[in-house]
């Protein structure tokens with residue numbers, strides 16, 4: 001059984017959403033639907049990955065090279 005996960009990443013802040021057309025973080029409306037990998041930030045203040053990627057909020061963020 002194939003499971004298709006529909007995700008898209010905000011082009012401005014990289015925040016990933018499953019549905020909707022507006023980024024809840026920055027209110028952006030431009031999304032990239034080709035996500036190859038992402039990070040899940042639980043605690044942005046303590047996360048080293050969050051620091052390196054410039055993320056300041058918890059959630060899923062696309063890694064876009």
Ligand SMILES: [Zn+2]
Pocket residue numbers: 010011012013014015023024025026027028
């Ligand atoms: Zn955004």
